[in-house]
Amino acid sequence: MKINAPRHLALLSLSIALAFPALAATIPPGVQLHPTQTLIRNNASEPESLDPAVAETVGANNITRDLFEGLTANDAAGKIIPGLAESWRQTNATTWVFKMRQNAKWSNGDPVTAQDVVYGIRRFVDPKTASKYATVYGVFLLNGKEAATGKKPTSDVGVKALDKFTVEIKTPFPVSFLPQLLSNNNLGPVHQASVEKFGKDWTKPGNLVSNGAFTLKEWQVNSRIVLEKNPHYWDAANVQLTRVTYLPVDDEKADVKLFEAGQNEWVYQLPPGTYEELKKKYPNDVRNAPMLAARYYDFQTKSPAFKDVRVRKALSMVIDRDILAQKITADGQSPIYGLVVKGMEGADMTEYDWARWPMAKKVEEAKKLLAEAGVKPGTKYTFSYNTSEYHKKMAIFAQSEWKTKLGINVELEAMEFKVLVKKRHDGEFQLARDGFVADYNDVTNFLALVRCDSDQNNTFHCNRKAEELIVQAEQSDDSGKRKQLLTQAMKMILDDYPLIPLLQYSLPRLVKSYVGGYSLENAQDRYRSKDLYIIKH
């Protein structure tokens, strides 16, 4: 195929092809492997599905990431590396060509071909599959959104097999992070013959044909999922673990007890308030990595209480993020004053000019803003959050900050998670807890939270000028210009204070010290069992 790429794109393609690091789990010199390479890791919930097209939660994706492999993947540190594709290049601003490795096989021995990828992607956006991510990722594929909404057939989606091992993907606008996006298994291949043969039971043990480093051996709902090494996997020689058992233990205390009893080697998340204590007790096992994720509070900007930006700004200014991080949550999270968290690509981190002011000055300014807006001490607002000890602690702290510093009374309203998300979606709240974990490492993922007309925008705020900048950035194939436009757009939106950024998530957990390959740089918390190994102990 003739390649007609702009010069800078051609250079980019070349650099991608040359910059790939070693693919397999790197075992440091001197480390001796344990004779038994098995791992029990808690996943905190029962997966909603093992169908990669339907998988939605972090838990389900953890397992499908072991079972399946897309054109790209991520390494132990979260960096994008080749998966099924050996290399890729951008032939023009909206066209990518992925050259697949020819030795990749399904767990039944069938070769993995370009047609499998095409089938997987078309099936993912097919309304019949009803994937919740169909439109989230579909918008980045030519005709993807139209196919997901039933306006065009899935055969019109911009993905096709150029030959048995070459896939071409077209995007509706330049999507510089497409390789990043394709590491999500929703956009990966599935084995058409077994899907068609077994119908809805195709993901059951004995039926599931996978192309990742592991195969499905056993699935006992709410008890365990056991994976075994896939001997047909193209890189099987570098996969150390022979068996991985995923537990669905959702109770954090029970999780720690199982760890202490030696029945679990990976505590998904520590119970609130136990980080310091467990760090002292198990200094070699506690691992805490920052994530591409943010905790924040939404304003319902259409409600009369928060129509005025000065009120929103005042409330944001007086929450002491340092105390919140160090004393209240006290589990290694970092304060944030914007939505571009550390490690996020596609825009520069920005923060409010008042972020480094002394608190007294912030309070003084906040009081002035409230007075200008006509908000008197004693004014009442309602804060909604879903019942959880963690959220409650944070909410009580914020409530106390607003009361003691501004004299504002905030009533806390706890509710079921489903009720909260419904209220947020319908705008039936004044202030609400919110949070977001990145699906892919690009700022557009977070911008969806504050963009006009976005399904993910719970604040109902819209800055048309910023929106124009985002659209301009989306059409640009110059990464520098794009970054500058998106940084500017994000800053403009945040200066309207639709939300209160509070903390960048970190994930404190216990992982046995003999589990190797666990990197603290994996900011998307995507630990493929392929990259893990058991050190002699």
Added chain:
Amino acid sequence: MWSYTLRRLLATIPTLLAVITACYILVHAAPGGPFDSDRNVSEAVLANLQAKYHLDLPPWQQYLHYLNSLLHGDLGASFRYADWSVNDLVAAALPVSLTIGGLSILISFIVGVGLGITAALRQNSLADYGVMLIGNLGSVFPSFVIGPVLVLVFALWLHWLPAGGWDDFKPAFMVLPIALLTFINVATIARVMRGSLLEVLHSNFIRTARAKGLPTRLVVMRHALKPALLPVISVMSPLAISSITAALVTETVFSLPGIGKLIVNGAGNRDYTLVLGLVVLITVLAVTLNLLVDLAYAALDPKIRYH
């Protein structure tokens, strides 16, 4: 007796229908739906999902569709566990709950009745105070306190038993959950048995039996035990239902894949079909157990039998 049993079984049909209808209305009326999640789904995707689960039909059609499936033994597809049908989920969880709950209720009955009799016969003795202490402790300490203590002692300190989990009915994994449920149930049964036997022992017909010179053992075994068991039998049905289907704390503390957890997860996730399926199951179980209790009553009390 057979016609009585049959009548009772037939009477369950309207009960079941009423429960299903009420529950159907309630779960659908609860705020938030099965597809509400942190990440809002677009209108188009929501329409796809609703079509997949027949939620795009008018409510009465959905209801009739559900009843029709139910008549065919199909509890529907789970919303939360997309790869499984409710039948699959119930089939996997019920044996676990029946084993843990059933065994614990059986052991509780034997131990509780034994302790109750001992306490009643030696009223105000050390044995009586001991039984009452167990009874009070079991009532005062909630299972979410006793459970972790059992784990701490027997799993983490003594290393005798696993801290939780489930492994194909291996007895080691059942001991602590059964012990927890038994402890709580024994407390209730022993207290009821003690009180009931004491009352019976003070009645006229027992005084007559004693006056005839019958030894205490015979008086208790032949005359007092049967009527004294009636109140115990009455509490057995709700205890059994809660031990089998609502042992949420036990299932959470010991990470068991049972029915209690499914119900709570189902309700929290607005998994309509799962909640309704489990309600059907629990209703059938409750009706069956109540029937068994009534039959046991008839067996124990001739007055009921002759009516």
